[in-house]
Amino acid sequence: MQKLIFTNDVTPALAALISELNPDRIALLCDSNTRFIAAELAPAGADIIEILPGDEHKDLEQLSRVWQHLSQSGFTRRSLMVNVGGGMVTDLGGFAAATFKRGIRFINVPTTLLGAVDAAVGGKTGINFLDLKNEIGAFQEAVAVIISTRFFASLPPEELRSGFAEMIKHGLISSAETYRRLIDFDICRANLAELLPLLEESVNVKREIVAQDPREQGLRKALNLGHTAGHAFESLALERNHPVPHGVAVAHGLLVEMILSHMQAGFPSAELYRYAGLLKEAYADVPAISCQDYPDLLRLMAHDKKNTIPGQINFTLLRAPGAPLIDQTATPEAIQTALDLYRDLLNQ
Amino acid sequence: MQKLIFTNDVTPALAALISELNPDRIALLCDSNTRFIAAELAPAGADIIEILPGDEHKDLEQLSRVWQHLSQSGFTRRSLMVNVGGGMVTDLGGFAAATFKRGIRFINVPTTLLGAVDAAVGGKTGINFLDLKNEIGAFQEAVAVIISTRFFASLPPEELRSGFAEMIKHGLISSAETYRRLIDFDICRANLAELLPLLEESVNVKREIVAQDPREQGLRKALNLGHTAGHAFESLALERNHPVPHGVAVAHGLLVEMILSHMQAGFPSAELYRYAGLLKEAYADVPAISCQDYPDLLRLMAHDKKNTIPGQINFTLLRAPGAPLIDQTATPEAIQTALDLYRDLLNQ
Numbered sequence: 010m011q012k013l014i015f016t017n018d019v020t021p022a023l024a025a026l027i028s029e030l031n032p033d034r035i036a037l038l039c040d041s042n043t044r045f046i047a048a049e050l051a052p053a054g055a056d057i058i059e060i061l062p063g064d065e066h067k068d069l070e071q072l073s074r075v076w077q078h079l080s081q082s083g084f085t086r087r088s089l090m091v092n093v094g095g096g097m098v099t100d101l102g103g104f105a106a107a108t109f110k111r112g113i114r115f116i117n118v119p120t121t122l123l124g125a126v127d128a129a130v131g132g133k134t135g136i137n138f139l140d141l142k143n144e145i146g147a148f149q150e151a152v153a154v155i156i157s158t159r160f161f162a163s164l165p166p167e168e169l170r171s172g173f174a175e176m177i178k179h180g181l182i183s184s185a186e187t188y189r190r191l192i193d194f195d196i197c198r199a200n201l202a203e204l205l206p207l208l209e210e211s212v213n214v215k216r217e218i219v220a221q222d223p224r225e226q227g228l229r230k231a232l233n234l235g236h237t238a239g240h241a242f243e244s245l246a247l248e249r250n251h252p253v254p255h256g257v258a259v260a261h262g263l264l265v266e267m268i269l270s271h272m273q274a275g276f277p278s279a280e281l282y283r284y285a286g287l288l289k290e291a292y293a294d295v296p297a298i299s300c301q302d303y304p305d306l307l308r309l310m311a312h313d314k315k316n317t318i319p320g321q322i323n324f325t326l327l328r329a330p331g332a333p334l335i336d337q338t339a340t341p342e343a344i345q346t347a348l349d350l351y352r353d354l355l356n357q
Numbered sequence: 358m359q360k361l362i363f364t365n366d367v368t369p370a371l372a373a374l375i376s377e378l379n380p381d382r383i384a385l386l387c388d389s390n391t392r393f394i395a396a397e398l399a400p401a402g403a404d405i406i407e408i409l410p411g412d413e414h415k416d417l418e419q420l421s422r423v424w425q426h427l428s429q430s431g432f433t434r435r436s437l438m439v440n441v442g443g444g445m446v447t448d449l450g451g452f453a454a455a456t457f458k459r460g461i462r463f464i465n466v467p468t469t470l471l472g473a474v475d476a477a478v479g480g481k482t483g484i485n486f487l488d489l490k491n492e493i494g495a496f497q498e499a500v501a502v503i504i505s506t507r508f509f510a511s512l513p514p515e516e517l518r519s520g521f522a523e524m525i526k527h528g529l530i531s532s533a534e535t536y537r538r539l540i541d542f543d544i545c546r547a548n549l550a551e552l553l554p555l556l557e558e559s560v561n562v563k564r565e566i567v568a569q570d571p572r573e574q575g576l577r578k579a580l581n582l583g584h585t586a587g588h589a590f591e592s593l594a595l596e597r598n599h600p601v602p603h604g605v606a607v608a609h610g611l612l613v614e615m616i617l618s619h620m621q622a623g624f625p626s627a628e629l630y631r632y633a634g635l636l637k638e639a640y641a642d643v644p645a646i647s648c649q650d651y652p653d654l655l656r657l658m659a660h661d662k663k664n665t666i667p668g669q670i671n672f673t674l675l676r677a678p679g680a681p682l683i684d685q686t687a688t689p690e691a692i693q694t695a696l697d698l699y700r701d702l703l704n705q
Contacts (some may be wrong), residue, residue, distance in 0.1 A: 073417065080487050111483060111494040135459060139428050146459040147495060
């Protein structure tokens, strides 16, 4: 069973894990952003492998560099990788470990909030290929994940807000009470020590869902809440050379999908107003849309790889906070109505 | 649970499987040797992906070509790959399928005896990397394997003998009775219809072992019988530009390891003479060795990736036919004595 360790004392936690796993060799994987953290955490004798940073380098070339280092330095099936970084590093490093000699053990040490709450737990590893996100990969869990808010102090504020949107999503699909605690938390003036217990609760939501459905055959699809519309916002912003962080786009996708939930599944309208207020305060950096953007947004939603039935757009919806409904669809007309209401709620 | 289908009526068996799996797209993977078989088996509308043949092309370049075809042709998580070929095609194709969109289903149709008895069943997929065999890969079972002796008619005789050595190995680790039936079978004048039931028995030995220990933590290591010495013979022949087929080298490795089994585990000496007789008749194409070759053979055995304790050489040994012992080691001195006896038995 995977270990999740929540602590701001990372070095001794890592040392204890290593002592238990007893690997013959250790490599820490990092990028130029996390090189200093990796150097600080590295036990004596460990290798440090540095790859180029950013999602545009989550590719076969960087992956081959990691494989090459492991091969040429004599790593064996008993060796260990420690991935120190954001989602890009834990995704690529997890896939490198999952496939080196048909799989060696790895530990994730996420250094961003988005990485901690989303990428580092759940076993989805992989790389982009031919500009398609996560086109090549494997399901393989880290043997352990060490989660600390200590690394977040130096992150830009939008990274915290981006990760926090995924925490809100976990609240929405798990319980009304958790959701309430999250929207009452002020992420823009966050105290990182106070964030750690909320993060622990949030990561455990994901862990429990993944344990029940590791390969996304059913329940795990609940984690896609906000992502059909969110990915469309993210891709549209990228196409127009005005990129927004993933989680910020998801924060807006959540509102669109709450509205669809209201239209199709009885989600309470009072929640829409409350959540729109949070968006206006903390997530105002997604460009306003107009009805002229609808065809592009619908095209992007139709291309989402979660769609399995041609011509239908798949969503996870909510009956209420804490009550998700997977495998829902909506017509283009319903989605346009939801986008109209979205703009109204945000006064666009 | 994986399906193993033993039939010489391959086309209807494949059609029935496809109808049950109901994929949205199908790709048959082949190389230039098996192109005609793939074309014959392909259902209407299926893609055929052809890669370069031979173990030297079981590499990242051919793998990328397969991924690229799947991506660019719009394959989804509901698509199916059918790998038609020897171990090179089923290993590479299995790994491509295991990693495309984090895993799609695949069927293996082995077209060589070695492929049928060894590579196609058991979930070991992968490619060579930096000239290291199977350095990158994954454990992923085919959803089904269709095994037919029909394709073997056009194979060169050494391919049949090569695959047959792995069948003998399966006999040795499973039961004295199965082993006896195999060494009484004349593979050099084989009737392929009579081979099919023996092959079924042999593949089921492997299937049962893999089901109990998919990731080679224990019992599965029994399948390595003959391979520590066999790989050393194979690599030595390759280094000297006089390559021998894998299974032919394993046939000789089996004798060395039976001798070690006699020395260390009470394996009956009468079996050594009997098996040496079979080797002299059917596997005479491994170059004779002299004591000057011992240092090279020991070096190659020491580099085997199955060794987990530095300085010790790992073997699977036998108390008797049908009674394997995993996680055994032998000293260099014992191995040299075994090589002396090996040469005596073969009159080298």
